[in-house]
Amino acid sequence: MTEILDRLRLSRLGDDDLELLLLIRHFELKLLELYGRGDLNGTTHTCLGQEYVPVALAPLLGEHDHVFSNHRGHGHYLARFRDPHGLLAEIMGRQGAVCGGVGGSQHIHRDRYMSTGVQGESMPVAAGVALHLRRAESGVLACVYIGDGTWGEGAVYEALNLASLWRLPLLVVVENNGIAQSTPTTAQMAGSVASRAAAFGVTHHLVVSTDVNEIRTSLEEPVAAVRAGRPLVVEFATHRLGPHSKGDDIRPADAVQAARDNDWYVRYANDHPDQFHRLDGTIRARVEAIAEEIAARPPSRWEASSSWEAS
Ligand SMILES: Cc1ncc(C[n+]2csc(CCOP(=O)(O)OP(=O)(O)O)c2C)c(N)n1
Ligand SMILES: [Mg+2]
Numbered sequence: 001m002t003e004i005l006d007r008l009r010l011s012r013l014g015d016d017d018l019e020l021l022l023l024i025r026h027f028e029l030k031l032l033e034l035y036g037r038g039d040l041n042g043t044t045h046t047c048l049g050q051e052y053v054p055v056a057l058a059p060l061l062g063e064h065d066h067v068f069s070n071h072r073g074h075g076h077y078l079a080r081f082r083d084p085h086g087l088l089a090e091i092m093g094r095q096g097a098v099c100g101g102v103g104g105s106q107h108i109h110r111d112r113y114m115s116t117g118v119q120g121e122s123m124p125v126a127a128g129v130a131l132h133l134r135r136a137e138s139g140v141l142a143c144v145y146i147g148d149g150t151w152g153e154g155a156v157y158e159a160l161n162l163a164s165l166w167r168l169p170l171l172v173v174v175e176n177n178g179i180a181q182s183t184p185t186t187a188q189m190a191g192s193v194a195s196r197a198a199a200f201g202v203t204h205h206l207v208v209s210t211d212v213n214e215i216r217t218s219l220e221e222p223v224a225a226v227r228a229g230r231p232l233v234v235e236f237a238t239h240r241l242g243p244h245s246k247g248d249d250i251r252p253a254d255a256v257q258a259a260r261d262n263d264w265y266v267r268y269a270n271d272h273p274d275q276f277h278r279l280d281g282t283i284r285a286r287v288e289a290i291a292e293e294i295a296a297r298p299p300s301r302w303e304a305s306s307s308w309e310a311s
Contacts, residue, residue: 010264010271011213017055018268018275020082021212022283024051024075025265027084028242030287031074031091035246039295040092044105047075049241050175052264054079054145056215057173060223061143066129068122068144069115071106072175076145080113084287088294096294100302120146120153123172127159130168130231139227141169149180151189151196160200160231167229172202174233177240182250197233207236210264239263 013021028046035044047053050072058079061067069076077087086098090108093101098110106117116122126144133140150156151174163170174193178185197204205222207215219234226232239259243249249256260266269276 010211010268012272012275013212013268015275015279017212018279019283020055020058020079021051021264021268022280023082023084023287024055024078026284026287027078027088028074030088030291032242032246034092034291042104043245044074044091045072045245046242047072049239049259049263050177050236051075052210052212052215053173053175053236053238056212057143057219060216060219062140064112064137064140066112066126066133066140066142067114068126068129068142069108069113070119070122070145070147070150071115071117072147073106073108073115073145077108077110077113077115081110084290085294086110088290089297089300092294093300094294094297095300096297097300101300102302119150120155122146123150123153123156123159126172127163127168127170130163130170131166133169134167134229139169141171141223141226143171143173145173145175147180148174148176148178148185148189148193149183151193152180157196157200160197160202160233163231164200164202168231169226169229170231171223171226172231172233174235175238176235177238178255179240179244179251181244182248193233193235203230203232205232205234207234210238210262210267 024047028048031044031046034040054075067076067080074087078084085096089095090097090099090101090103091105098108103109106115108115122144123146126142130142133142176193180188194204194206203222209215222232239262241259241263
């Protein structure tokens, strides 16, 4: 019995990893609060419950790797840049915004990181970038995050086909949270992610754990193989803790409860209370202070770069 409980216990993380997880959690909670108060315009999709995915992947990706994110991308961005100021300023349209405030929550571009709110759009783009990398920057990969619902887009299959045929260094991270907006995966997906990857001869790796250390170790070799030209689909069986965007949650109570039962945040607090409580309040307060500081800034201005003006 103890053995079973030990296995269910989340392993202890370094402070750095836990701080990043907590930063993403409190950032997302703050956003929902700001939207709820009417302090923000537009929309947002939080990654509450899924924070551990980009945190586990973070050290497996290098600064030269490209990352293509999606509509639910705040955690992807924070895990790559640890820049809550730039992201919040972007979402709030304040000075210091990563993209001058014209990208907002879903459309961020910084160095080799790009997100889009258009489902599936980034798959062929990432495959094209991976083709360039295979030719020009050996050992560098393109990582693309997509959801389960995005497997309804034909562009996903065109990209998988070429990635396999041309042995592209393409890492497809699927955050399968079992739902697309309000449609359960079971109501829209025939077969499975694994069988669809197999149809193209692409390796598939399933992650059911929420243990950052365990996931990272299990992905070291498969990600190294991607760099050598073996495309990979990593499917995370995960849970969306919050609504699709803001107030739009029509899931039955048992589905929401299942997401809560799997929440790494609650489990980690139980398994490592000292470390958790030492850091949780600090990070929460840090996010609170960042939000106040950003809200007090003047509006952002977007100025076209000189190269754009010239063209
Ligand atoms: C091409 C396209 N069709 C529809 C939408 C509207 N839309 C935004 S998110 C979403 C659901 C995406 O589900 P999934 O891929 O599972 O990602 P999740 O939201 O669960 O993270 C839809 C249909 C869109 N943004 N782009
Ligand atoms: Mg989904």
